[in-house]
Amino acid sequence: MLENRQWVTEAIGLLEAEAHRSADTPLHRFMLPREWGIDLYLKDESVHPTGSLKHRLARSLLLYGLVGGRIGPDTTLVEASSGSTAVSEAYFAQMLGLEFVAVMPASTSPDKIALIEAAGARCHLVDDPLRLYDEAEQVAAETSGYYLDQFLNAERATDWRGNNNIAESIFHQAGP
Numbered sequence: 416m417l418e419n420r421q422w423v424t425e426a427i428g429l430l431e432a433e434a435h436r437s438a439d440t441p442l443h444r445f446m447l448p449r450e451w452g453i454d455l456y457l458k459d460e461s462v463h464p465t466g467s468l469k470h471r472l473a474r475s476l477l478l479y480g481l482v483g484g485r486i487g488p489d490t491t492l493v494e495a496s497s498g499s500t501a502v503s504e505a506y507f508a509q510m511l512g513l514e515f516v517a518v519m520p521a522s523t524s525p526d527k528i529a530l531i532e533a534a535g536a537r538c539h540l541v542d543d544p545l546r547l548y549d550e551a552e553q554v555a556a557e558t559s560g561y562y563l564d565q566f567l568n569a570e571r572a573t574d575w576r577g578n579n580n581i582a583e584s585i586f587h588q589a590g591p
């Protein structure tokens with residue numbers, strides 16, 4: 416148990432260090448004709464290390480599982496995703512040395528599957544997209560793993576007071 420606690424402390428440290436290393440994503444001003452009276456800003460979330468706008472969410476979901484005692488050094492992580500969240504979660508799972516299974520529709524683009532597999536994760540493809548969530552729960556049960564469950568946990572894993580969500584970053588960058 417004590418060994419687990421030490422591992423969890425180190426894992427949280429790795430995720431925090433990753434957040435500190437990454438500069439915030441740029442907020443670009445896009446010029447429109449002045450007479451339109453519109454200020455347009457574009458937030459470029461593609462420059463995260465995983466190229467996915469789900470990079471922040473994935474980091475928060477893993478932190479949430481770690482601090483809740485649901486993720487240990489031998490936990491297999493599982494997610495239901497059409498790819499974008501899984502790409503980022505695979506990156507963080509690899510960083511912590513954890514197995515990761517992405518449960519995805521069989522129609523997921525080969526590019527996304529290749530990115531996830533390149534991070535050492537396994538893709539579990541499902542023919543019927545309506546079965547995605549049941550299959551993810553089943554894979555988690557079979558592996559005694561932890562279902563990250565982005566749709567259930569995003570709202571509680573991302574602190575609304577601002578722990579690096581996109582809105583907080585935009586308010587900060589667009590502020591005075």
Ligand SMILES: *Cc1c(COP(=O)(O)O)cnc(C)c1O
Nearest residue numbers: 469495496497498499500501565
């Ligand atoms: C993140 C998100 C999803 C999930 O993306 P996947 O690629 O399936 O992991 C789905 N819908 C919305 C609105 C989202 O923000």
